[in-house]
Amino acid sequence: MKLITAVIKPFKLEEVRSSLTDIGLQGMTVTEVKGYGRQKGHTEVYRGAEYAVSFLPKIKIEVVVADALVDKAVESIVKAAKTGQIGDGKIFVSSIEHTLRIRTGESNDAAL
């Protein structure tokens, strides 16, 4: 099992969600986050007072998938989230030791 953590542009969330549903994933966790990378922030001017907004709003998606599905899932996230512009985000993949579904007690792949 792998944990895929993807930080994407907020308006791409719906496309990413439907492309992951299409390859058979049944759930995900989404968080509204702020951050910056190469895109940096932007400046806002109010009556001549300039403020640097360093942290831009992003969406963080966390989804745990069976080993066999990892490549396919990453590929579909990239396809859906890519605009080609700076600030498209990043994807991190890490290993998960154990998964348990609270309601039924099923574990690992059966619990995904």
Place this chain on the structure above:
Amino acid sequence: MKESLFSRSTLALAAGLALTLVAGPGFAQEVIAPAAPAAAPAAEAAPALSAGDTAWMLTSTVIVLMMAIPGLALFYAGMTRKKNVLNTVAMVFAAVCVLSVTWMIIGYSIAFGDGGALNAYMGGLDKLFLGHLTKDAMSGTIPESLFIVFQMTFFAITPALIVGSIVERMKFSSLLIFLVLWSLIVYAPVCHWVWGGGFLSEDGVLDFAGGTVVHINSGVAGLVAALVLGRRKGYGTENLAPHNLVLTLIGASLLWVGWFGFNAGSAAAANDSASMAALVTQIAAAAGGLTWMVAEWIFHRKPTVLGVTSGAIAGLVGITPAAGFVDPMGGLFIGIGAGFAAFFFSTTVKKAMGYDESLDVFGVHGIGGIVGAVLTGVFAVEAIGGTAGLLEGNVAQVWIQIYGILATIIWCALATFVILIVLKYTIGLRVPEPVEVEGLDVNLHGETVH
């Protein structure tokens, strides 16, 4: 750093005052034919009540109140940070409450009472608690009770305007005490000078609806208050951006609508003068909004919500002294002039000077008021308000206007400074630093907005 800035600014202010004190009497000698004050308080004979005038003035009164609450409260609320929104609206709302009562107790008497030997400078104490008032007392063609409540709304909104200069750092208790003292020591006398038969109206200064009394007064007081109080913590380094400009836009729109009561209502009648005032008010507001927006588009690359709303308010401020005296072309140029001057001052000049006059009460009301008062002397049309301006050959009117502006600035700046210094060293003006950091809403009021 903060101390040195303060003393430098104080020095500059003092130098400016000294200069104007020397210049003041010189202008006074050039005074020519006096003009009729916009709103004469006392009835000479016993004119009949006009139902039309009374209906219009009742309407004007309530829409001027709407300018303050919720108009001004929302206009300011949108520009503050989320942790200080409730404090901002509470200051404006409570100001309206405390000032209305103050007007009833003593304010009206100082502004419109008979000052006897001192009548050129202030009214007397003959109308304390409105004890003189009878139901059938008249002021022109409307009941005196209506005149009192109409003027009460002006008395309430003017000090409330100063709130914009001191938001996000002043103690609530000190603010309320300051506003009451200021309204009696500054507003009521200046109101008497211009509308209550004092020396400025005798000298022929034109101020239809309160360019000097309301806007220069509140603007100058705001600047002095910002200098005495010092900057907000984090000014220039942290992000102090407005939290919700939709509130500001709603507030500006309510102010704009209410301004018809303010300007056209200052005719104290439902007549051609009020109608012309309404027309030029709309023209100047629109021209002011456009001017600021375009200027900012050119110089800062983007037209902003804060810019177009601020510009409309600056245009309205500019036309306030001129409303009953100028024609539509005058309204257009006054809107453009006030809009651009306020833009330039609130963006470029304030930045260069480094003081934190939080919501630009001086930049918009002070500067817009000064420009409007001078241009009233330029664009006044004899066929409209009875007095000719510079364009009709009456050069002296411009000097009379400047004389009125200087008299107001000097008295207002000095008195405001003294009141604030006394409060600073007795009850204190600022909230403690941890309160300022965490926010005034939760600490001073025990409430948060959401």
